[in-house]
Amino acid sequence: MTRNRASILLTLAAVAGFVAWFWCRGEQFLAANGPTFDEPVHLAAGYSYWVTGSFRLNREDPPLLKMLWAAPLVFGEHPPYPYDVARETNNDHWHVGDAFFFHSDRPPRELLAPARRVNLALGVCVVLLTGWWAFRLWNSRLAGIGAAGFAVCDPNLLALSCVLSTDIGLTLFALLACYLVWEYVAAPSRGLLVGAGAALGLALGAKFSALAVVLGLGTAGAVFVLMGGRLALPNTPPDVSRGRALIEFAFRLGLIALVALAATYGFVHFDQWGSGLKFQLTRAAHGDGMMYLNGELSRTGWYHYFLALFPIKLPLGLFTGALLVVLTSRLVRAPRSAFLFVPAVVFFVLASYSRVDLGIRVVLPVLPFLYIVASGLASRACCHTAGGVLLALCLVWAGVSAARSDPHPIAYFNELAGGPRGGLRFVADSNVDWGQGLPALKAYLDAHGPEVIYLSYFGTDRPEAYGIRYQALPAYGRVGAPGGEFIPADAPRHVVVVSANNLLGIYLNDPDTFAWLRARAPTAILGGSLYVFDLTGDAAVVQHVRTISVK
Template sequence: MSSTVSAPPSGGVMTERRWKAATWLVIALQVAFSIHFAATASVTHDEYWHLPIGAMHWRTARFDWEPLNPPLVRMWAGLPVAFLDGTPVPEKPIPPGEYGDRFVAANRERFQSLYFYGRLMMVALSAVTTLLIARWAGLLFGAAAGTVAAITWGLSPTTIAHGSLVTTDMGAALAFIAVLWPLERFAASPTWGRALGWGSLLGLAQAMKYTCILLYPLSLACWWFAPRQDSPPQAPRTVATRLLAGIALSLLVLNTAYLFEGSFRPLSSYALRSQSLKTIQNVFQPLSGLPVPLPAAWLTGLDEQRLVMEQQHPVYLDGVWNVTGFPDYYLKAILYKTPLGTLALFLIALIAIVLRRLELRRAVFLVGPAAALITLASSEGMQLGVRYVLPSLALMTLAAAALVSVPVRWLKIAGLGCAFASLAGLWSHPYELASFNLIAGGPDGGRYHLVDSNLDWGQDLKTLADYIRREKIDDIGLAYFGTADPAFFGIKFHEPPSRPQPGVYAISVNFVMGRPHVILDGKGGSRAVNIHEFSYFQFFEPVARLGHSIDVYRLSESDVAEWERAASQR
């Protein structure tokens, strides 16, 4: 029998109150850091269209404007903006970037404020996520564990960054916690109320991010590992009935979130394009005339999402580019992006599980879904950032917080020490998006391991504009990895040459490291950038590194001549 502790003593009422007060202080700090980050960072790559589309959902009650993402999180962010936005409604869906272009054009003098309002809504959502994680950890392992979970999750640079941006990533983390916690309660006491509560949240999760579809199989798998109460178990038929009722309710809630737009169309009416969903359509060909209990925009959006995931994408890891992804991408992303104190907490908690100092069944319940998501994400070719596995980090943090509940003094002290050591990640403020730990060489060394939304997502355009004004630069060659036009920030620019030439240049780190993408040319147009087109800038030493995501170079005739000599000798 294992020596487990599921509900450790709090150490007295006053001690418990102090830990709870500390948890609230941590959440207040998270909100403060997040708001400052939200006010500092420029509109990032995907935010450019996420917020306008969220406002458009409110204004039109339509959900097919851009189906690659479900509407709920974007609507939450767009709620205050919808009442202020005067962007003309397009007659039909348009490419995502055009939503941002039209939004900024219609709100030229206040678009930055509108994006900030949307970000404040995300900060609130992120704070709620931390509160739920801390509350769940506190109920499972004691008030001290709640504080440890709040520190290691809420004050993580990754949480502060992605919890302050208008994207669906933090919504997925919230959804996983908000579904699995009621599932644990339902498994402990499978009443009708808990079954329907779990089912309602499961349905809402499907309207937040397509990743949450995993919660259906994960819920069924986790059911078997959820700790049970000592009361007599319910009959299997009764439990199965209530599980099915919860699943049925989840579908009703999902359809309601889409206002039943296109619900119950027959499967044969869909012209699916992804290989995944076409395979499912073929398997169910004999039943293709039956209605599908899903909103049309949700199903077609899932199809488009799968189509994108099935295509090749440039992926970068440890200095190597490929288009098929890396099996260890997300494990290394967690290794490089997570504060060292948190990594140590994960490691010691794992040792405690192996030594049976932590309850194995509960650990599997929490860590199993995290491992499943990381495994599935690692099998995909589209690997663009640690943000895709935020739910895994949330669950791992919750499980590791149990370390402070064990009746072994050195493990408790180690858990608390690791939590406070993780606060070193705050040194990256306000550049949390580009934060890397010392294993990766810090924020300036991170580029040799990861790029894209791990490092450079267009967040430092305002910083560049301030630098240009401060240095009195009249014209600059700019290769910017983002979707907002630098001209919106008063930046006069031209595109850099594909071979070194004398001049002043600002190059996004993604492009310095060889990322293919698209750049604006400074004349109202854009063009594709080939892989390694601007990698020649690695030869030169930048005169400034802005927010760790944009390098500034001043190339002289002698610099160019030195590069040409070196190139001729290769």
């Protein structure tokens, strides 16, 4: 008994240590990174739901997570809401978000930090749930520690836990729904059924792509039954056919999910979920921008985008661990494992088919399943005594790689890609540059100068908010007319700073606006997203820069 208690305490201490490291790195992220592209909109929208009682702003995303993010402001200092801007712009969420952030009586980062910590807490829940499922799956405390460790050591999970993106909430609720159904098939109970249905409804209230989770769970249920399992409501008579029992279970689960989803809209506004879904299904008609892969631009994307992305964006320690387990374990053959593998595969396939190639965040719900699988190195069913050593090696490999990316994990790429600079050869957008780099730019200018720069910034943050003086170059994302000033032709230094996405021309009217800079070695790369070029002394190039400056 004493030995078992010591083992439990060591396990709890290890997981607590991982969580503490995850949170500390999250705080470093908050201090070092500015608002990403959509964060002003998401926070302003969530705040508007609370103070106006309407869900009209930013309908293309469900309200649940946005309301959670805004709760610290609503129940805290309660900053003013820009009713006048909302009225004048007919609830244009970009203008409302800009006014809420940059025309408030509080600094933008003070508004953002509490909301980001809410999302960071959701990320911690993903870490803990991943570790718990691994413990239950492999019947090994070491596997539970390993899964939590792989989660903590993934810079992608950390980055998306620290920004107001709906992906981490979807990941948590989808993982919870799959886990509870996995537990249910072993010991059916009304509590697990209600919990799984509620989690599924919350996933649908987090992001519209949760429909892929619904399809994945449905497919997993069918596979489970075909493999000889029985998925039925509690107390279903044994003489009821497995097919009929599955249909009855799916109907009850769906009904619970529907009620939970309607609750996220306060029931009376539930019709707006359909309006938002319609918008997402017709995204192309609303003028989506370019997507980038391996040096090519496309408006339609690629089916193989995520297959090309995973090998360079995931920690190689995680990739190696998961591959070893798949090759050596018999877990795949167990009927119950359908709820571990099938939802992840279905989600990945549907995301690939959708060709919304905006970054690894689109397939974030797949990653916790990889953490759980990789933790199987600690299971006797996998690698016996060598498993613990392999698990430790893979975790250390992933952890060292993750630590190198701090405090800018958005731009993380593994050793195969060669870091952010190498990764930009393959992919861009939110994999690298989400508009988060202005604090790093301010720190660089304070240390190295000059006082005024030429700037092409991708994002909705404002350089003026940091005291950055600049002459504007063609860019994307700024709400309203660009600000800035004018650099004299005889200035002692001429430094150009270009966001990674603008350097590649992804969203610019002319994709080749900065083509002449791409082969030039940057003086510095800030936070993986801002490229600094010192052009002092190159009169011809400086003249070209001045020619393309935004007047």
